[in-house]
Every structure is written in C-alpha cells, then in structure tokens.
Amino acid sequence: MAERASLGALSVLVLLVASTASLRAAPKAPALTAPAAPASSKPERLDLTRELPSPYSAKADAGRPAVDGPNADAAYGAYQRGRYVTAFREATKRIEANPKDAAAMTLLGELYNQGLGVKQDPKRALEWYRLAAAQNDAHAMASLGLMAMDGRGQPKDEKAGRSWLEQAARKGEPTASYNLGLMQLATGKPEDLTAAVANFRKGAEAEIPAAQYALGVLYLQGKGVARDTTQAAQWFRRAADNGDLGAEVEFAIRLFNGDGVPKDEARAARYFLHAAQRGNAIAQNRIAKLYVAGRGVPKNLVEAAGWNLAAAAQGRSDESLDQATAGLKPEERKRAEALAAERASLSQ
Template identity: 45%
Template structure:
C-alpha cells in the first residue's frame, strides 16, 4: 500500500526542498510513520535543512527500524559499525544489519554475509555467509556476486563449482567490478568454468586496463605481445606494459621485450604511456 504522506516528504527531499521535507516528515514521524522517521534520520545525518546531528539521526533511524523500516535498520547499522558520530558498537550494527537483511535489504544481506565470513562479530559460519551473499547477489549486488563466485571457486560454504563461479564472476564483471573483470577474463582465457575464448578475454582485460587496473594492463600487454585473442601489436604491448609499470607492476620479461624494440617504436610507446589517462566509468 502506498504511503502518500511519506511519498510527498521524499519528493520534496529529492527536489532539494529540505525545509519543506523536514516539516512534512516531522508531522508524519510523530504519528509513527516509519518511512518519515527514516527520512528525518537522513536530514539530521547530513545536515539538510537542519543542523547536522548524527546522534539525533541515529535516534530517528532506530525508531524507524523499530517500526519495521529496513532502510532505517541498515543506516543505524552503518553508524554503529563505523562509529560515525556515535560510539562504535559492532554487536548493535550486526543486529540492525540482520534486521534489514530479513526484509531483503540488498546491502544489509551483503554485510551480514561478510560478518558471518569473518567471525569477528557473528559466529563464523560460511554456510550462513553464502546464503546471505547469494541473496544479495541475486538482487544485483556486484560485490556480493564477486564474493559468492569466490566461495564457489574455493568450495567455501557452498559446493565447489567452477561453472557457477564463472557465472557470478561474469555478472560482477558486467556490473563494473574491476577485480571480477580480471578474474572473468582469466577464466575466459584459460577455459575455467566456461569454454575458452581468448578474444573475449582480451576485451575484458582491455576494459579493466583502460579504467586503470595495473594487473589488467599487464595481461593485455602480454596478449598483444603473443597475439593471443588479438592481433600482435608491439606498440600496444609496449604501451600497456609501460603504463602498468608506472603504477608499480613489475614484469621483467616485458621489460626485456620493450628494450629489444626498435628505438622509434619504443619512443612512441613511451609518449603514449605519458599521456594516457584512465577512463572512469562508474558502476551502474
């Protein structure tokens, strides 16, 4: 059922009319409207239309959580987990994350999964971790997709299954997770959990390389050197190696390769590496 009052308050908030949003949300919050209580938490937390007060924000988040709002529970958990303006309390953070996770909050599910994996706050339980991470992954969380892929690859908390691991690495990669892009590319190159496809592997390595990942830059340099998945291109091989090297990634075999190139080609690669800048494509 739609909450028209809260919709009005959030509409004002989204348009930057914070004082009006505060007025509407306050009236509804005092009537125990959980969504409006959560919105007041946001306004106080970030000082939007009211003086910034994280403790007051937390009190509204906690009230919203008690009234069943999963976003309020998650935000209360974040404040307690990081000690942002309030005393750090990981046990309370875990309880709020679990409350939000039970209502299907995608980021809360991810955090609960990590807490079960680490065993620092919740008792270590890889199976429960996998269950929470899988739910978050299926809701589209790319970090959770990467995590559950890793667990399937290692057989940790779930059955070892390289096909499923590659499937989830691919989902995370398509969502812009740069480490997943490299892992997925490696699996495409070697045929792990998927039919080998050096051409597609090269595309994924180059995508991550263009966004600044030094490991991917090294890998695509090697592919251009050995004509694997791409046509041999000494200039691109040398350029990507030099870019990767500038970021601290050492590769003595590529050092030797570049050193043996014609001086004119080497100078072109050095010039290209100097002017190169990463392409920043934010995750969806």
C-alpha cells in the same frame, strides 16, 4: 595467435591474475618461465591464476534509500538525479506532512551521512536513521549496522552493528545480508560459513555485485559449497556486468582458460581491457601481456608498453614486460609514454 619470438621475449608468460576488489596490495608474483613449445604446437597456454586471497572483506553500503509514496518523484527523484539540496528540501516537506514518513527520514539520514546537499554530519545521520528504524525501515537498519561497525558518529560497537544487520536482513534488505555474511565468514566456524553462503546468495540474487563476486569465489574454492567452476563463472559474469572490477578480471580469467565457461580469448581480452580502462592496475598489466603475445588482441608492442607504464605508475611493475617492449623505436616509446600519461588519469 602468438609468435614464438614474442613468447620467448617474456620471461613470465604465465599470467597470474588477481581478484582486484581487495584493499590489500598484491604480493609480487614469482618469476615463472614458460616452457619452449614445439614448432608445430598450438600457441602456448597462458595459465591464469590469482595472486591475492579472494576478497570478501569490503563492506557494501546500504544502497540508495527507498522513498516511496505520492511525492516520491520530488524527493527520491531529485536524489537520484544528484539534486541533493532539492532532495533535502522535499524530504523535509514530507516529514512535516507526515512525521512517521520512514522513507523520507532514511533519505535525510543518507544525505547527512554522505554530506550530499548538506554538511556531512554522522550524528545527525544517526538521528534520522534511528527514527526511520523505529518505523521498521530496513534500509535505515542496515545503515545503522554499518555505522556501528565502523564507529561512525558513535563509539565502535560490532555487537550492535551485527544486531542491526540481522534485523535488516530478516526484513529482506540485501546489503545487510551480504555484510552479515562477511561477519559470519570471519569467524571460521563451519555453521557460520554455511550461514554466510546463504546470506551472500540473498545479496547476489538481489544483484548486489560484491555478494555475487563473493559467491563466485566460494564456488571457485569449494568453500561452504561444492566446488563448481560453472557456477563460479556465472556469478563472476553477473558481478562484472554489474560493475565489479574484481569480477571483471576473474571472469576474464575463466574466459581465457575456458574454465567453467567456453574458452574465448577475444572476449576475455575485452573484459581485461574494460577493467584496465577503469584504472585497474592488474588488468592494465594483463592486457599489456596479451598485446605482447597477440592473444585475444592483435599484437601491438606500443599498446603493450603504454598499458605496462600505466600499471607501473600505480606500483604494478613487471620486468618481463619491460624486457618485451625494450626494443621499441624512440618514436614508438614516445607514443607509448603518451598513452600511459592519458591512462594515468583513469586511476585518479
């Protein structure tokens, strides 16, 4: 429960929380002053809304290559454990034994594309992906689509990129469906919006977190689907639990406000804190505000100052938090600065 004195110390108690997957910088939020609460009222409601346009702009890579067959443990198993030199060697052996081994070709393409176990070489990656795609490997097709769109190892060609993504999506490759949805969404055409929703859903149901987040945003905005905050919250939760930082913040918003999900300030604070610990500046700013107000977490101005300083170090300054923590004693300020220095490493 927040003390009125704590609330009065903040010139901005309205938590304007952004979706954080966007690559764009957040514009500065307008200063909003919380109205004074009657002495007998409940704690003042912190209205959480986003500062940024909801992002569905970040492409998802084609994911880990599927290496199947009797020798899968030797090739893909090594890849999964980070033993990339071994993965390269074992995939090469597989191709020597079977020149049409598409999964092993795709794995070699991935290793060259990412520079794992071998020197990074997009052109060699393209060669292996193309050989695998000729064997109808959907993962290779998806990777070829992204490389064409980015102009990686070849001149940029969005038309060719879309063609590869469409082929991969038809074969059920979920990241291809998601990335194709991004292209459809960008056209602004109603029919493409409908198709984008369908493609995002395919990716979301395959547990692609970026697709789950995008679908949650569409439900929240009522864009391409009927507005449904319950559906939005469910997709944000799934994306958050799959590691999407923007979704962690969005789901925390829903929890804090009881929007599409039962209100739970303590659980919301845990999501904000987890995202803050992963180095997200907006989450650091928001958990600092909760520590000042004592909402979802015990009031703790040292913790608040530590998170505020960590966020400010990433360019997320907040005058209201500066004012709220200005009265710290010198030893408290020193502890807060030490916490901020610790947390700065989270953002590297």
